[in-house]
Amino acid sequence: MLFDSEVNTMTQSENNEILKAINLKKYFRIGKDKKGPIFVRAVDGVNFSIKYGETLGLVGESGSGKSTIAYTIVGMYHPTSGQILFKDQNIGMEAVRRSLSLKKEIQIVFQDPGSSLNPRQTVEQILALPFRIHTQTPKKQLREKMVELLQKVELPPDFLYKSPLSISGGQKQLVAIARALASNPSLIVLDEPTSSLDVSVQAKIINKLMDLQKEMHLTYLFVTHDLSLMRNAASRIAIMYLGKICEIADATTFFEKPLHPYTQMLISSVPVITDEEKKLKPKKIVSIGEIGSPVNPPSGCSFHPRCPYRMPICSEADPEMIEVSPGHTVRCHLFSSQKKN
Amino acid sequence: MENILLNIKDLHIWYRVYGGYLKIINSVYLMVREGERVGLVGESGCGKTTVMKSIPQILPPGDFLIPKGEIYYKGKDILKMNFSEIQRLRSREIAMIFQDPTAALNPVFTIGTQIGDVIRYSAALEENVHQEKIKMLSIKALKEVSLPDPERMLVNYPFQLSGGMKQRVCIAMSTSSPRNLIIADEPGTSLDVTIQDQIMRLLNEIVKKRKTSLLLITHSLGVAKEMTDRIYIMYAGTIVETALTKDLFQNPVHPYTKGLLASVPRLSGGGIARGIPGRIPDYLNPPQGCRFQPRCEYATSSCTENPPQLIEVEKDHFVACYLTQR
Numbered sequence: 001m002l003f004d005s006e007v008n009t010m011t012q013s014e015n016n017e018i019l020k021a022i023n024l025k026k027y028f029r030i031g032k033d034k035k036g037p038i039f040v041r042a043v044d045g046v047n048f049s050i051k052y053g054e055t056l057g058l059v060g061e062s063g064s065g066k067s068t069i070a071y072t073i074v075g076m077y078h079p080t081s082g083q084i085l086f087k088d089q090n091i092g093m094e095a096v097r098r099s100l101s102l103k104k105e106i107q108i109v110f111q112d113p114g115s116s117l118n119p120r121q122t123v124e125q126i127l128a129l130p131f132r133i134h135t136q137t138p139k140k141q142l143r144e145k146m147v148e149l150l151q152k153v154e155l156p157p158d159f160l161y162k163s164p165l166s167i168s169g170g171q172k173q174l175v176a177i178a179r180a181l182a183s184n185p186s187l188i189v190l191d192e193p194t195s196s197l198d199v200s201v202q203a204k205i206i207n208k209l210m211d212l213q214k215e216m217h218l219t220y221l222f223v224t225h226d227l228s229l230m231r232n233a234a235s236r237i238a239i240m241y242l243g244k245i246c247e248i249a250d251a252t253t254f255f256e257k258p259l260h261p262y263t264q265m266l267i268s269s270v271p272v273i274t275d276e277e278k279k280l281k282p283k284k285i286v287s288i289g290e291i292g293s294p295v296n297p298p299s300g301c302s303f304h305p306r307c308p309y310r311m312p313i314c315s316e317a318d319p320e321m322i323e324v325s326p327g328h329t330v331r332c333h334l335f336s337s338q339k340k341n
Numbered sequence: 342m343e344n345i346l347l348n349i350k351d352l353h354i355w356y357r358v359y360g361g362y363l364k365i366i367n368s369v370y371l372m373v374r375e376g377e378r379v380g381l382v383g384e385s386g387c388g389k390t391t392v393m394k395s396i397p398q399i400l401p402p403g404d405f406l407i408p409k410g411e412i413y414y415k416g417k418d419i420l421k422m423n424f425s426e427i428q429r430l431r432s433r434e435i436a437m438i439f440q441d442p443t444a445a446l447n448p449v450f451t452i453g454t455q456i457g458d459v460i461r462y463s464a465a466l467e468e469n470v471h472q473e474k475i476k477m478l479s480i481k482a483l484k485e486v487s488l489p490d491p492e493r494m495l496v497n498y499p500f501q502l503s504g505g506m507k508q509r510v511c512i513a514m515s516t517s518s519p520r521n522l523i524i525a526d527e528p529g530t531s532l533d534v535t536i537q538d539q540i541m542r543l544l545n546e547i548v549k550k551r552k553t554s555l556l557l558i559t560h561s562l563g564v565a566k567e568m569t570d571r572i573y574i575m576y577a578g579t580i581v582e583t584a585l586t587k588d589l590f591q592n593p594v595h596p597y598t599k600g601l602l603a604s605v606p607r608l609s610g611g612g613i614a615r616g617i618p619g620r621i622p623d624y625l626n627p628p629q630g631c632r633f634q635p636r637c638e639y640a641t642s643s644c645t646e647n648p649p650q651l652i653e654v655e656k657d658h659f660v661a662c663y664l665t666q667r
Contacts, residue, residue: 062533199606200600228605228606229606252610273563290536
């Protein structure tokens with residue numbers, strides 16, 4: 001638990017970083033036994049930063065803790081320990097303790113627009129709320145502003161009077177994006193925004209998001225399980241496994257030179273349609289085993305039971321994050337031994 | 342051809358709803374040969390699951406209507422079969438693997454009971470199968486899908502297994518007794534990508550080894566490419582294109598197939614196409630003529646009049662589009 005007095009002691013981040021997570025942990029208590037409380041270690045010591053104007057893809061399987069990170073950043077959870085710095089200011093607290101001007105800056109788009117939009121409200125009511133809370137827009141201009149917002153996501157003005165029930169999944173997600181844009185934020189957390197949609201609709205929404213990013217100078221944290229989507233949409237990619245980040249690199253090096261065995265396994269598992277893509281797949285590694293339990297993670301490196309390259313040390317010690325080349329960090333003993341030699 | 346196992350001809354299926362009929366399936370032609378792996382690819386809401394459910398006749402009773410069409414299985418029309426013939430079809434000829442293994446398995450019975458039932462009913466018509474034999478066959482089936490410790494697995498309940506393991510159990514059920522056709526409805530969709538890869542490889546191995554026919558229903562072109570010999574592309578209840586898998590990816594003809602292929606994000610990068618504008622039609626009042634015509638950039642007046650028929654453009658490559666006929 002963090003207190004406000006700790007804010008002053010925080011480290012200075014560089015100017016080009018909009019968000020920085022330092023040793024972020026989020027445990028959920030699910031019960032207790034003789035030894036003490038039992039925790040789900042959803043996020044277990046994560047360090048990453050997001051630069052202004054970039055898209056950081058946070059990729060992982062279900063249960064890896066990627067959505068927990070997203071929710072902690074927007075303030076739905078408060079971290080168990082560690083810090084989140086937003087524009088050099090500590091925001092590791094619950095949303096109720098955040099200032100309104102901070103909430104305005106960080107917005108979120110959820111996975112399922114069917115449940116994130118209130119079916120008993122019209123699109124007009126849905127979009128009016130952020131304007132009323134975050135801006136001093138006079139009532140007369142409100143409608144004009146909302147139509148402007150709908151135009152930004154290429155929806156016709158008559159959508160204001162529609163209910164979320166009467167529009168398609170892709171259109172609902174566009175309304176949810178419009179709602180996130182209403183307060184003119186600088187960081188948008190996208191929590192699997194297209195995983196419930198078809199590919200032809202997904203293509204349209206991703207393109208819209210990328211256009212909006214350029215137009216409004218937005219920064220995205222894109223949480224997803226879809227690697228091929230991230231290849232095309234993200235500038236940098238972080239891979240998560242059981243609450244920890246295994247590898248961070250920029251999108252091109254990531255696919256050309258994946259280092260962590262788990263990254264290689266993920267890439268080799270993606271179903272592809274062209275021969276060009278097939279060449280990118282690491283051939284030596286095939287997917288085996290299943291993701292471990294975050295309640296009782298494997299000792300040492302949490303990936304070692306599934307790893308084809310495991311060594312005796314892997315089950316004993318948890319590897320450190322090592323920078324193998326500028327901007328490319330990996331958490332694996334294969335590379336820590338190389339560095340020592 | 343003589344070795345055709347399943348042949349769907351001109352199938353129409355309507356659902357009864359308030360305000361009329363949803364005319365979902367509109368003239369579907371589909372064929373599965375013996376030992377062939379066939380993919381049925383389409384986006385959500387295109388009716389692929391409805392077609393799948395019509396084959397072993399497990400559509401929700403009372404709410405649907407089949408105004409027209411035939412489903413031939415080994416030369417016999419399923420729609421004209423009596424109940425005992427359909428039961429025999431379900432228990433001995435066709436196996437199904439569903440999308441969500443959690444919903445497919447009964448939560449209050451053990452894995453052993455559920456697999457045992459499948460084996461018992463598939464063999465009951467021939468000989469009296471003993472409990473011991475059933476257990477042996479169940480263990481063999483679980484071993485084949487590489488589940489660890491199959492003997493202990495028999496007394497486990499579904500909630501004790503992970504999603505990937507449950508789907509393996511479902512595959513074990515479908516392969517525990519000899520079947521001629523396996524219908525798999527998005528078997529990997531509810532699983533993570535590394536687990537999906539394992540499940541697909543397993544299914545592929547079993548199907549190839551046993552020379553069973555496979556009808557794979559999926560929305561993922563990547564999965565279909567790796568798993569099938571021939572692909573049907575479905576849009577809004579109609580088959581728009583069918584070809585051998587390698588031909589389809591090399592030379593897609595229908596505008597919808599092209600749009601769908603372009604929309605898939607590539608692992609090799611290169612950006613994402615603009616997608617296909619519009620949405621699937623309202624089935625209460627489907628568009629006249631070609632059902633893709635309102636979203637099609639090449640649509641002309643002839644497209645709005647009559648629905649195009651499937652025409653062979655190359656060997657084994659059929660397309661339902663007026664563009665190919667001009």
